[in-house]
Amino acid sequence: MASPDALQYEAEQFLYHEAALIDQRHYREWLELFTEDAVYWLPTEEENPDTGHPTSIIREDREGIAKRIKRLEHPVTLTEVPPRRARHFISNVVARSLGETEIFVTSNQLVYSFRLGVQVQYPGSWEHTLRRVGGQLRICQKKVYLLGNDRALAQLPVL
Amino acid sequence: MAIRTRSTVDSLVEKDRVRRAVYTDPSIFSLEMERIYLGSWISLGHESEVPEPGDFKTDEIAGRPILVTRHNDGTVHVLLNACRHRGATVCEIASGNAPAFKCPYHGWTYRSNGELAIVPSQEAFGPDFDRNEYGLRPLPRVATYRGFIFASFNPDVPELEEHLGRAAQYIDAFVDRAPAGKIQVRKPLKTEYAGNWKLQIDNFADGYHPPFTHPAVFGGPTERASRAPTNGTEASRRGGGTRSFGRGHSFSDLGRFRASNRFPEELSLHPSYVSALTDRFGPERARELALADTYLLIYPNLYLQTLLSHFRLVKPQAVDRTHVYGYPCDLVGAPDVLNDELARVTMAWTSPGGEVQVDDMEAFSRVQRGLRADPQEWVLFTMDQNEHVNEYGEVEGGGMGDSRARGSFREWARLMAEPS
Ligand code: FES
Numbered sequence: 001m002a003s004p005d006a007l008q009y010e011a012e013q014f015l016y017h018e019a020a021l022i023d024q025r026h027y028r029e030w031l032e033l034f035t036e037d038a039v040y041w042l043p044t045e046e047e048n049p050d051t052g053h054p055t056s057i058i059r060e061d062r063e064g065i066a067k068r069i070k071r072l073e074h075p076v077t078l079t080e081v082p083p084r085r086a087r088h089f090i091s092n093v094v095a096r097s098l099g100e101t102e103i104f105v106t107s108n109q110l111v112y113s114f115r116l117g118v119q120v121q122y123p124g125s126w127e128h129t130l131r132r133v134g135g136q137l138r139i140c141q142k143k144v145y146l147l148g149n150d151r152a153l154a155q156l157p158v159l
Numbered sequence: 160m161a162i163r164t165r166s167t168v169d170s171l172v173e174k175d176r177v178r179r180a181v182y183t184d185p186s187i188f189s190l191e192m193e194r195i196y197l198g199s200w201i202s203l204g205h206e207s208e209v210p211e212p213g214d215f216k217t218d219e220i221a222g223r224p225i226l227v228t229r230h231n232d233g234t235v236h237v238l239l240n241a242c243r244h245r246g247a248t249v250c251e252i253a254s255g256n257a258p259a260f261k262c263p264y265h266g267w268t269y270r271s272n273g274e275l276a277i278v279p280s281q282e283a284f285g286p287d288f289d290r291n292e293y294g295l296r297p298l299p300r301v302a303t304y305r306g307f308i309f310a311s312f313n314p315d316v317p318e319l320e321e322h323l324g325r326a327a328q329y330i331d332a333f334v335d336r337a338p339a340g341k342i343q344v345r346k347p348l349k350t351e352y353a354g355n356w357k358l359q360i361d362n363f364a365d366g367y368h369p370p371f372t373h374p375a376v377f378g379g380p381t382e383r384a385s386r387a388p389t390n391g392t393e394a395s396r397r398g399g400g401t402r403s404f405g406r407g408h409s410f411s412d413l414g415r416f417r418a419s420n421r422f423p424e425e426l427s428l429h430p431s432y433v434s435a436l437t438d439r440f441g442p443e444r445a446r447e448l449a450l451a452d453t454y455l456l457i458y459p460n461l462y463l464q465t466l467l468s469h470f471r472l473v474k475p476q477a478v479d480r481t482h483v484y485g486y487p488c489d490l491v492g493a494p495d496v497l498n499d500e501l502a503r504v505t506m507a508w509t510s511p512g513g514e515v516q517v518d519d520m521e522a523f524s525r526v527q528r529g530l531r532a533d534p535q536e537w538v539l540f541t542m543d544q545n546e547h548v549n550e551y552g553e554v555e556g557g558g559m560g561d562s563r564a565r566g567s568f569r570e571w572a573r574l575m576a577e578p579s
């Protein structure tokens with residue numbers, strides 16, 4: 001098992017890499033970061049909504065993420081022409097091992113999104129569950145708790 | 160622009176076109192709030208949002224804060240969310256359960272039916288002070304239909320059932336699709352767009368835009384040949400088409416043409432679901448309900464999408480800013496696999512992180528910007544003029560839905576004209 005420093009470094013580098021793929025709109029490479037059983041989840045509540053029948057801003061499996069990317073890359077998707085430009089800023093990263101193969105990483109992220117003369121900020125708490133698959137880290141769960149996720153929102157950038 | 164007479168309204172709205180100022184002029188928006196949102200019946204969602212005694216939600220109509228509660232005796236109350244002392248809101252939580260509402264400012268405390276229970280240092284208000292006179296004020300009119308809550312600030316609106324008229328039978332169908340005869344809403348998905356509220360209302364009836372606005376989801380114009388009937392006579396013969404009921408309400412029925420494109424038929428016709436419906440309604444009606452692909456607008460702010468079992472509420476915020484809430488509705492008694500998939504598709508359609516409403520919102524903001532180019536220019540609702548009036552006085556049309564939009568603007572003009 002990696003030392004705490006190495007684990008922290010590896011987790012941070014992974015988050016930077018993932019954010020860069022999204023910000024550069026390399027969505028297919030981003031998709032490759034997810035495991036086959038991955039869940040990508042943006043709840044509408046501030047606390048963990050694991051119980052009951054939560055309504056989610058996004059809750060999808062790998063197939064759903066692939067479909068999302070197909071829409072984003074479609075040549076005449078209204079919300080992407082002209083394209084949205086975004087930058088992720090990442091801080092407060094805390095990584096801890098979950099057994100032999102998984103790492104649980106929490107971070108604060110702030111996404112600046114710019115399109116058609118309007119800039120919007122999306123701050124929140126990100127939770128990644130990463131799994132080592134064939135020597136590479138992959139995302140098996142990604143949860144994003146936006147501040148104000150229970151408010152009425154305009155179209156979201158990829159977070 | 161001051162609208163004070165019938166003739167000013169007539170200069171803004173003709174039978175199939177509307178001045179662009181109707182979407183961009185703040186003074187027209189203010190008058191809409193007064194005459195339509197404070198003047199007619201407004202939908203406040205569904206009582207399954209407050210299923211248990213003490214449950215509440217906060218809401219608003221035309222910017223006026225409102226509290227919807229379920230009292231101990233099971234009754235639903237719609238109250239002004241404003242303390243009778245100095246006016247503070249007594250609750251700022253979206254939804255929850257509370258035994259009472261304590262005003263944060265000086266502690267006046269209200270029961271869930273609005274009664275004022277506690278006034279700290281009440282003796283200082285003098286011997287004549289009567290708590291009974293200072294309960295939270297209920298809206299003048301409150302009524303429910305199949306669990307849908309409606310309220311009005313106008314004491315003179317007709318009875319709710321008269322207001323809904325024959326449109327009510329499609330609310331029945333929406334609820335009757337649940338084997339237990341009732342729906343249970345999930346938490347809403349909330350979106351905001353930079354455009355006038357009527358852009359969403361027009362869009363609910365707009366069957367023209369999907370291949371252009373949503374090409375990635377529904378296929379582009381060449382991939383998709385519309386097989387909907389193109390005029391009212393043909394539509395009524397084939398059982399599809401649109402209908403305007405009066406009072407702005409309208410619906411489209413696409414059931415026989417496209418239902419299976421929108422939701423997997425093997426789930427709509429899940430055997431245990433269909434057999435539960437058959438027990439109540441017989442096989443023919445059961446199948447009709449299971450595959451009902453109807454789109455109902457209850458003017459001015461409620462839209463029910465039957466096949467996907469969700470409804471939406473439109474909440475105007477300003478002349479160029481609007482919120483839309485989408486509520487997934489579980490069909491109580493239906494298999495979990497069906498309800499979960501209905502909710503999943505509803506999330507994909509109505510969420511700010513989804514794939515359908517986001518494109519519509521983009522179109523709305525582009526329209527709102529473009530409308531400013533010339534407020535005197537017209538917005539066109541001139542398609543599909545081949546309509547006829549049926550035996551109930553309803554206008555039947557076909558095609559893309561402009562017949563419905565024309566019906567909504569007849570109600571707009573009626574409500575906006577100076578009451579004579
Ligand atoms: S304003 Fe509510 S108690 Fe004074």
Ligand SMILES: [Fe+2]
Pocket residue numbers: 362368369372373515519
């Ligand atoms: Fe649309």
